[in-house]
Amino acid sequence: MAPLPLAVVALTSLILGVAGALLVTRWRGVGRSASPSSAPIKAVADHIPVAVLLHADNGLIRFANDRAAELLFAGEPLAGRNLLRLLAQAPASVREPLSASGDVVFTLEHDGARETFQLLRRPLELDGRAHTLLLVNPLTRELEARELAVLKKVIRVISHELNNSLSSMSSFIGSARYIAEHPSELTRLGRVLDGLEERTSHLRRFLGEYATLARLPEPRKRAIEWAPLLDRLARMFPELELDAPPQAPGWFDEAQVEQALINLLKNASEAAPDARPRLLLRETDVDLEIGVLDEGPGFSDEALEFGLLPFFTTKPSGSGLGLALCREIAEGHGGSLRIKRRERGGAAVSLVLPRREPARARAATAALSLTST
Numbered sequence: 234m235a236p237l238p239l240a241v242v243a244l245t246s247l248i249l250g251v252a253g254a255l256l257v258t259r260w261r262g263v264g265r266s267a268s269p270s271s272a273p274i275k276a277v278a279d280h281i282p283v284a285v286l287l288h289a290d291n292g293l294i295r296f297a298n299d300r301a302a303e304l305l306f307a308g309e310p311l312a313g314r315n316l317l318r319l320l321a322q323a324p325a326s327v328r329e330p331l332s333a334s335g336d337v338v339f340t341l342e343h344d345g346a347r348e349t350f351q352l353l354r355r356p357l358e359l360d361g362r363a364h365t366l367l368l369v370n371p372l373t374r375e376l377e378a379r380e381l382a383v384l385k386k387v388i389r390v391i392s393h394e395l396n397n398s399l400s401s402m403s404s405f406i407g408s409a410r411y412i413a414e415h416p417s418e419l420t421r422l423g424r425v426l427d428g429l430e431e432r433t434s435h436l437r438r439f440l441g442e443y444a445t446l447a448r449l450p451e452p453r454k455r456a457i458e459w460a461p462l463l464d465r466l467a468r469m470f471p472e473l474e475l476d477a478p479p480q481a482p483g484w485f486d487e488a489q490v491e492q493a494l495i496n497l498l499k500n501a502s503e504a505a506p507d508a509r510p511r512l513l514l515r516e517t518d519v520d521l522e523i524g525v526l527d528e529g530p531g532f533s534d535e536a537l538e539f540g541l542l543p544f545f546t547t548k549p550s551g552s553g554l555g556l557a558l559c560r561e562i563a564e565g566h567g568g569s570l571r572i573k574r575r576e577r578g579g580a581a582v583s584l585v586l587p588r589r590e591p592a593r594a595r596a597a598t599a600a601l602s603l604t605s606t
Contacts, residue, residue, distance in 0.1 A: 284369035289362055292317040304341070304350075304369060305331070331367065335567070338372065349373045398436045405429040449558070452486035452565050456589070459483065459514075462491060466512070470498050474511040483521060484589035485566055490523075493559040497525040497582050500555060504529025504580060520568065521586045528579040532572055540572055559584065 284301035288294050297311035305327050306319055320328045330339040330352050337352050353368040408425045412418045459478035467473055483490075494512070501510035505528040513524035532540060539545040543557040559582075560570040568586040575581050 282371060284367075286311065286316070286367040286369075287359075287364055288316045288367070289359075289364050291315075295359070295364065301367075301369065395436070398432050398439075401432045402429060405432070449489075449561050449565065452489055452562070454485055454566070454589075455487070456482040456484060457487045457490075462487065463512075465491070466494060466498065469495065470502060470510065472502070472509045473498065474509050476511075476513050478514050479516045479521070481516070483586075485586055486562075489562045489565070490584070490586070493562045493584055494523065494525070496555045496559055497584070500582075501525050501527035501529070501580070516588070519588060521588055523584040523586070525582050525584075526575065526579060531574045531578060531580045537572060537574070541570060556582075 281298070282300065284304045285296070285298045286294060286301040286305075287296040292315040294311045294314050294316050302308050302311050306323065309319075311319070316331075320331055323331075326339070326341055330337045330350075333352070333354075336354060338349065339352065340347055340349050342348075349372045351370045351372050353370070355366045355368070357364050357366055405425050405428050409422065409429075412422050412425065459482070462483075463475055463478060467475060498510055498512070508528040511524075511526040513522070513526065515522045515524070533547070536545075536547060541556050541560045543554060545557075556570065556572070563570040563584050563586065566586050568584065571583040571585060573581050
């Protein structure tokens with residue numbers, strides 16, 4: 234069976250989270266006896282494979298199913314207790330992901346094995362008060378299946394590329410030996426060595442792209458002025474049409490975002506060599522969209538579905554890593570990469586990055602203060 238994409242797993246967890254929120258809405262009053270209508274709800278919550286925990290803004294746990302107690306706190310009863318007090322005594326493997334400000338993937342020792350989980354954090358209002366719903370979903374089987382499928386494809390792609398390059402290099406070496414034995418053919422040696430150098434350089438570039446994807450570091454975000462970055466891109470792509478940049482500086486890792494834009498603009502130039510690619514910059518209250526538009530043939534149905542996955546390519550000599558690297562850069566910033574067809578032909582690829590969080594918003598979402606309950 235094909236592995237489930239992580240997006241599907243996340244969507245399933247989110248649906249369960251909505252169901253959990255509905256359960257909580259009816260599961261009122263910590264410390265009161267369960268009503269006849271709430272007992273079936275608790276039974277349902279205890280039989281889903283996702284850990285569900287709801288806490289108030291002061292850390293008071295309003296609801297937790299049995300899975301949450303078993304997975305995170307060694308089976309201790311949780312309802313009515315303070316999450317922050319529990320986390321203060323919990324191991325770092327539990328404390329750190331549950332204290333994070335957003336969604337995270339983390340690992341735990343569970344039932345004698347190391348398991349991978351996804352934690353989703355969703356705000357909601359209950360009884361007129363801010364609460365947070367935590368959902369912890371098992372990912373180990375899906376990840377193992379995906380990793381195996383990707384590993385098999387990596388082996389196939391690299392084996393194919395190595396075999397092609399080595400076959401060509403072997404042929405060039407054979408030609409060089411023939412020339413060495415027949416001095417009258419010496420004029421051909423330059424072409425043979427050029428071919429050997431070209432295949433060596435191609436192989437080095439190919440392996441370097443894989444290494445870049447594997448070694449992509451955490452982004453080092455800082456305030457970035459637009460003019461120097463756009464000037465460099467304009468020099469690299471003289472035909473580029475540029476929109477006016479936002480007035481406020483960007484907030485991202487300049488080297489990573491510049492590399493992503495170079496990849497996207499290179500794709501756009503290759504898709505329509507006789508047309509001018511366009512770079513759009515749009516800013517909203519929550520994010521920044523950097524769009525690259527071209528007038529080429531656009532994305533096929535297959536490319537729209539698989540274009541952001543590693544190793545997918547429609548180019549005869551492509552590695553299938555360009556868009557995958559751009560996606561990794563976007564997601565490393567907490568953003569996304571979007572691809573679509575343009576209505577009048579061509580392709581549009583958008584790098585969507587979150588804007589810098591204002592100090593007031595950061596303070597509002599900071600870690601909860603420990604309170605007595």
